Amino acid sequence: MSAVTAAKDMEFKSEVLRLAGPEMQTCIQCGTCSASCPTAHLMNPSIRKLVKLCLEGRKKEALHNETLWLCTSCLLCTVRCPRGIRPKAVVSALKDIAEREGVRGRDASYEEFFLKQIKSNGRIAELPLTAEFLLVYPQAAVQSMQMGLELISKGKIAAKLERIEGRDEVKRIVEELRE
Amino acid sequence: MKLAYYPGCVSLSTGKEMDISTRAVCAALEIELEELSDWNCCGATHVSNEQVATGLAARNMAQTELPIMTPCSICYSNLRSAVRRLEDLEVRERVNAVLEKKYSGAAVRHALDVILESLEKKDERIVLPLREMKVAAYYGCLLTRPAGQYSPQFPTILEELTRRLEAEPVELRHKTACCGGPIFMPREDAADDIAFAILAEAKEAGAEVIVTVCPLCHLMLDAKQRALEQKKGQKIGIPVLYVTQLVGIALGLGPEELGLEMNSVSPMAVVERAYEKMAKE
Amino acid sequence: MPTGVYVCHCGLNIAGVLNVEDLKSFAEKLPGVAVARDLQFSCSDIGQEQIQKDIAEHKLDRVVVAACSPRLHEPTFRRAISKAGLNPYMLEMANIREQCSWVHMDQPAMATEKAKDLIRMAVAKAELLQPLEPESIPVSKEVLVVGGGVAGIAAALDLADAGLHVFLVERRPTIGGYMALLTDVFPTNDCSICVLGPKMSEVYNHPNITLYTYSEVLGVEGSVGNFTVSGVRRARYVDEKLCKGCINECASACPVEVSSEYDFGIGKRKAIYVPYPQAVPLAACIDPKACIGCSRCAEACPADAVRLEQEAQDFKINVGAIIVATGWQPFDAARKEEYGFGRYRDVITTLQMERMLNASGPTKGEVVRPSTGEIAGSIAFLQCVGSRDATVGNCYCSRICCMASLKNAQLVKEKYPDTDITIYYMDIRACGEGYEEFYIRAQKLGINFVRSRVSSIQEEEGRISLIYEDTQNGEIRRAKHDLAVLSVGLEPDSNAEVLGNLLGLSRRPDRFFEIAHPKMRPVEAHIDGVFIAGCASGPKEIPISIAQGSAAAAKALKLLHRGFLELEPTSAYVDPDKCIQCKLCVDICPKKAISVKSPAYVDEAACKGCGSCAAACPVDAIDMRFFSDQQILAQVKAATEVKREFPLIVAFLCNWCSYGAADLAGTSRIQYPTNARNIRVMCSARVDPSFVLEALRQGADGVLIAGCRIGECHYKDGNYQALQRVNVLKGVLEKVGLDPGRVKIVWCAASEGEIYAQDLREFIAELKAMGPIGTELKRRDGGQQPDLAQPGNGPEEGEKP
Structure with a gap:
């Protein structure tokens, strides 16, 4: 590894530490997080290894993996970690960095559309969100149709797009607070 | 008892019955609800940046002086996490710099807890x-x-x-x-x-x-x-x-x-x- | 008052930077100085002899040595002058090495000027020194040991054998502590009670030990050498002397059965019971919470020893020292909800395992599944339950659990060779003589080790299912066992809180009692005459607890064996005519040395000379025998007499931390500007607001007060008190129109030389921005002098480069 890439990787490490908290450095690789995770069996690297990758500054491996997008935000890892680390916050930090650096994919798109809708309307409506998502990931169509039919039959799809008064303020929150 | 009510986005679509039943039960238990004015989405589990998530929650919480009740666990968790982060005065200052109404602390409750409290034994x-x-x-x-x-x-x-x-x-x-x-x-x-x-x-x-x-x-x-x-x-x-x-x-x-x-x-x-x-x- | 001044070269350490010749001739001209010399090495025999010779020849009655830090050689020079017939307290040192030559190496001229000020300050203080005589007080040669576990037993026996009388107070009805309940103990797997039992009997039979079991300490008064301790001996409802310890006659008649605390929930006892067969004293007692008062035990007792009408008895004793050996309690495993202790019967703790393995325990030595009573064929040990775990607030390692599980696993394996045993661990900590070998032995016995931390336990199909990641191969697994043993950590005994409060003991963040120094004073408390042994100050294995018990005994013996105590004559004293009995000092004293008598009275045995009371007294009725108001004010005046640089800073440094930090900056050769004139005080709380005001009035541009880091004060919280006073002072400065920034308080540990230097640099920069003292008044009033400033000492005069 050249000195230049090493320096850049350490920059990545400190960015993750800044976003997810300095406790991360105290990780003892005990695996409590992985063994608490409901989707751990699908993850590679495991959440435990993901923390290690960040601490070693291995940016590429830390950002380009399925693990980030399999996190359900259930926070079991976070309430159980014996070092007070918040593994879910590590995942969020990595997603945030990935999104900022333009990492693309179906999962990133879903999050992107979600945030875009908040930014422009202040609230979320499932219908347009799903529609936009299906454009990038048509494989979800069957499920969405099934679900859509179920919800429409119960009158639970919002008919009109809700837009709040304070849209500009919300837009500023999204743009200015995200450094 | 009077509380500010934060229904959350789903109350307008997939969670309509959550909203309807919350309002009905609170009325029956004489819990007065005042819907938060012009509330926004809390970000659910899809906002990766904690500062942004905190800002979204803070804007909602700054709309009222009353304790805030929500029937949605996601909104509840997000508001609670934000309250904790906003205890850090640096974070609070940053967030308030963007907000129109300034955040100065909030009490957040889940409808479950409010209802249990208002029900007597027997x-x-x-x-x-x-x-x-x-x-x-x-x-x-x-x-x-x-x-x-x-x-x-x-x-x-x-x-x-x-x-x-x-x-x-x-x-x-x-x-x-x-x-x-x-x-x-x-x-x-x-x-x-x-x-x-x-x-x-x-x-x-x-x-x-x-x-x-x-x-x-x-x-x-x-x-x-x-x-x-x-x-x-x-x-x-x-x-x-x-x-x-x-x-x-x-x-x-x-x-x-x-x-x-x-x-x-x-x-x-x-x-x-x-x-x-x-x-x- | 002929004073001798000795300027040390310290080889080139001082003379390489400072103009020693110049300093010597400067000193010669100071008032009261009869002789001044420069010495190559003042601490050497030749140097000391020269001083002693001068004392005789020039009839010196006080000596100033300008050399290294008084923290280094003050005792040396005190001894030297005392050999020449002077009172040892007639010495003052000017620190021109650590706090001058070593830190101003690139500015020799300015450094020499600073050294002159330091010598002038030392001579001014020396003028006011008074001979002090160490006072001695008679002390009690009896010792209280609280806690009858293995540490307390070791302490009591050593003291008693050495001829001191011991009161051993134990909360439970028997001594022996947790060690008495264990099965075999590591690393030799010998029987625990077999080695402890004889010691317990020895305590019982020792003529120099008075044993109070089932008793508690409820009050402590007095101080080192003379504590008055009161307490209560709870009623056993059995006459201890009549009871023959036959164990079963009364208990078998008793109809009430409850869970036995000595078996940790897996065994039962009756309402009348003997804790275990080896209990000392071997006498029954009745649990008043369980007893229904049926008197069947009284009828059954062949010795007629049951006394249902018995009442608690108070006791009051006088002791010279107190040894706190209050021990530990197991972590409550139910707090780790994900492990299901209390929900699943086959999830047990180490202590329950110990009792099961114990041949006289509730299962007679069989290791069974509590749910079925069958022998457990597959056992999991989970390490670090309640230790190294921020979620339960215990970040520390409990130190004994790895070894305890290795030992229990071996015992099971030896008894039932076919048992499948797995230890789930994060790190195996086997640091001790023979411990790593013990680990290897366990591995060779075929015990499995999985590096993991189990995330949760569930019961599935009647078995215990563990979920974990094997971190060595990255696989997430579920493993089924018959029995899971939670290796619970050690916490401080919650019952010891009362005693801790009575004695004023401090606690570390881990809640164990804090010792006076984490390395150098392992069994001493912050309070004189109080010692701590065993697990009261943190988790420890048996041999170390015993060593600490013996160490505490030796400390107590050293303190009391002569029957009197020599007191450092540096304490506070009250001028009874001035005292207005406001009691401010009583509340503020960290050693509880001042009593509310009228007028206030300082117990000089307890006083450690921090001086906070002297600073707090609103009518100046309290002064210190050493570091007196007059002496410090003389130093302030001398420091500001000639103002050769701007900004001129008068700095008060506490003896323990910040003065140490300034010394360390010197030994580390950290370079910083020459502006500060340091005055050593015992504690930052000694700094009377009047010292600060006087310094500013005399023309100092700023005053720095430096104390130990918050939470680390050597007198508990003197630095908080200093902070409060500084805040008030800032208000005063603002009122008179001075910039409140001219007084600054900072914290540095003795290890933080760089921080001290940095704080000083920052303060200098701040003062430069403010301008010389009085600038702000001129700006405001168009040149009017401040109330504090005196003509002739104006800022302009001193404003030379």
Whole structure:
């Protein structure tokens, strides 16, 4: 590894530490997080290894993996970690960095559309969100149709797009607070 | 009691019955709700940047001086996390620099806790005691996490409320396990497996009703139940009620007041059984 | 008052930077100085002899040595002058090495000027020194040991054998502590009670030990050498002397059965019971919470020893020292909800395992599944339950659990060779003589080790199911066992809180009692005459607890064996005519040395000379025998007499931390500007606001007060008190129109030389921005002098480069 890439990787490490908290450095690789995770069996690297990758500054491996997008935000890892680390916050930090650096994919798109809708309307409506998502990931169509039919039959799809008064303020929150 | 009410985005769509029943039950219990003016989305589980998530929550909380109640566990968890982060004065200053109304502290409560507090033991407003009804308490993740008022892994407040309605709580091993909801769009199979495990356990435990406190859990267990049954080839057929719907039934509120007809798996048979039982007694 | 001044070269350490010749001739001209010399090495024999010779020849009655830090050689020079017939307290040192030559190496001229000020300050203080005589007080040669576990037993026996009388007070009805309940103990797997039992009997039979079991300490008064301790001996409802310890006659008649605390919930006892067969004293007692008062035990007792009407008895004793050996309690495993202790019967703790393995325990040595009573064929040990775990607030390692599980696993394996045993661990900590070998032995016995931390336990199909990640191969697994043993950590005994409060003991963040120094004083408390042994100050294995018990005994013996105590004559004293009995000092004293008599009275045995009371007294009725108001004010005046640089800073440094930090900056050769004139005080709380005001009035541009880091004060919280006073002072400065920034308080540990230097640099920069003292008044009033400033000492005069 050249000195230049090493320096850049350490920059990545400190960015993750800044976003997810300095406790991360105290990780003892005990695996409590992985063994608490409901989707751990699908993850590679495991959440435990993901923390290690960040601490070693291995940016590429830390950002380009399925693990980030399999996190359900259930926070079991976070309430159980014996070092007070918040593994879910590590995942969020990595997603945030990935999104900022333009990492693309179906999962990133879903999050992107979600945030875009908040930014422009202040609230979320499932219908347009799903529609936009299906454009990038048509494989979800069957499920969405099934679900859509179920919800429409119960009158639970919002008919009109809700837009709040304070849209500009919300837009500023999204743009200015995200450094 | 007067509270600010934060319904959350789903109250306008997939969680309409949550909103309807919350308003109805609060009215019946004389809890006055004042909807937060011009509230915005809390970001759910899809805003990765904590500062942004904190800002979104802070804008909502800055709209009122009253304690804020929400029936949605995701909103609840997000507001609570934000309150904690905003204790850091540096964070607060940064966030307030962007906000029009400034955040200066807030009290956040889940509807579950508000309702339990307003119900007396042997409350005479419970006109339909749910005797012998086997209710599986399913908390999901975000009512109790990050750690706060309740045990983050083995809470008992839903069981307590169930008992107060004279129903019989069914303990689920999975009661604070994840429902898979946050990843169900892009990661359907993973989410389905997780959700089905909960339904299967409730079935095995003999639950007649599953009670939830989160619209995403509700979506996974109720709206998706039929699809999951087909996919896994196992009949479940357990109605999934919001806690506000369950309380509403016991308070004698009608199906339309509680949005019961909006549930995918109809709870009407269970409700009728309760009425029949009462009539016999 | 002929004073001798000695300027040390210290080889080139001082002379390489400072103009020693110049300093010597400067000193010669100071008032009261009879002789001044420069010495190559003042601390050497030759140097000391020169001083002693001068004392005789020039009839010196006080000596100033300008050399290294008084923290280094003050005792040396005190001894030297005392050999020449002077009172040892007639010495003052000017620190021109650590706090001058070593830190101003690149500015020799300015450094020499600073050294002159330091010498002038030392001579001014020396003028006011008074001979002090160490006072001695008679002390009690009796010792209280609280806690009858292995540490307390070791302490009591050593003291008693050495001829001191011991009162051993134990909360439970028997001594022996947790060690008496264990099965075999590591690393030799010998029987625990077999080695402890004889010691317990020895305590019981020792003529120099008075044993109070089932008793508690409820009050402590007095101070080192003379504590008055009161307490209560709870009623056993059995006459201890009459009871024959036959164990079963009374208990078998008793109809009430409850869970036995000595078996940790897996065994039962009756309402009348002997804790275990080896209990000392071997006498029954009745649990009043369980007893229904049926008197069947009284009828059954062949010795007629049951006394249902017995009442608690108070006791009051006088002791010279107190040894706190209050021990530990197991972590409550139910707090780790994910492990299901209390929900699943086959999840047990180490202590329950110990009792099961114990041949006289509730299962007679069989290791069974509590749910079925069958022998457990597959056992999991989970390490670090309640230790190294931030979620339960215990970040520390409990130190004994790895070894305890290795030992229990070996015992099971030896008894039932076919048992499948797995230890789930994060790190195996086997640091001790023979410990790593013990680990290897366990591995060779075929015990499995999985590096993981179990995330949760569930019961599935009647078995215990563990979920974990094997972190060595990255696989997430579920493993089924018959029995899971939670290796619970050690917490401080919650019952010891009362005693801790009575004695004023401080606690570390881990809640164990804090010792006076984490390395150098391992069995001493912050309070004189109080010692701490065993697990009261943190988790420890048996041999170390015993060593600490003996060490505490030796410390107590050293303190008391002569029958009197020599007191450092540096304490506070009250001028009874001035005292207005406001009691401010009583509340503020960290050693509880001042009593509310009228007028206030300082217990000089307890006083450690921090001086906070002297600073707090609103009418100046309290002064210190050493570091007196007059002496410090003389130093302030001398420091500001000639103002050669701007900004001129008068700095008060506490003896323990910040003065140490300034010394360390010197030994580390950290370079910083010469502006500060340091005055050593025992504690930052000694700094009377009047010292600060006087310094500013005399023309100092700023005053720095430096104390130990918050939470680390050597007198508990003197630095908080200093902070409060500084805040008030800032208000005063603002009122008179001075910039409140001219007084600054900072914290540095003795290890933080760089921080001290940095704080000083920052303060200098701040003062430069403010301008010389009085600038702000001129700006405001167009040149009017401040109330504090005196003509002739104006800022302009001193404003030379």
